[in-house]
Amino acid sequence: MEQLLCFLTFISVFVDLGICKSNETFFYFAYGSNLLSKRIHINNPSAVYYSPAKLENHRLDFNFFVEAWNGAVSTIVEDDTEEVWGVLWTLNIDQMKYLDDQEGVTLGWYFPKNVTVTTPDGKQILARTYQETMTPEKLNKCEDLPVERRPSSTYLEVIALGAIESHLPADYIAFIFSFPSNAQMATAKRRNELGYPF
Ligand SMILES: *[C@@H]1O[C@H](CO)[C@@H](O)[C@H](O)[C@H]1NC(C)=O
């Protein structure tokens, strides 16, 4: 018995020292609320900022009402004529499951996808990102988002603040503000998590 206890202590010390933990990291490309460091760190405290990056042949869109946000959330959609800016975060491979959980992968909300993005200095980087399983219809240029596809004011503000904090291009920040909101706020719980008021 004593020997067993000693052995278990020995093992747990090794685990505590991190010797059994993987150092492997991966790049995550965030284009929605996870642009904001405060937001991504709620579920993924170890995420480390790497760089802004551009995803070609995709557009930013909104679809699918999420209660905590009190509005529709963002997604990317394949689209030859547009590009999406976002942030590359470096995460430990062990945290991938928390990211998948946040994106509701097992619930069928988003699916993970490998994309190649380009940093402002021209580096091409393979990253994990997420796309909604329900693809929103493309609107024509003069058409506003229908009300049920509009993000809440809080969500839009979080994306825009994240874009500013992450040094995305100024014209892309203006583009984010061009989306109409549904004029609702996220739930008090979500706003508290985010540290509102900013
Ligand atoms: C993790 O990093 C540490 C320090 O950089 C290194 O000593 C160790 O060998 C690495 N472990 C793995 C599994 O790569």
Ligand SMILES: *[C@@H]1O[C@H](CO)[C@@H](O)[C@H](O)[C@H]1NC(C)=O
């Ligand atoms: C992305 O690429 C990695 C490395 O090749 C692979 O292990 C992973 O399954 C891919 N993920 C997706 C969602 O395709």
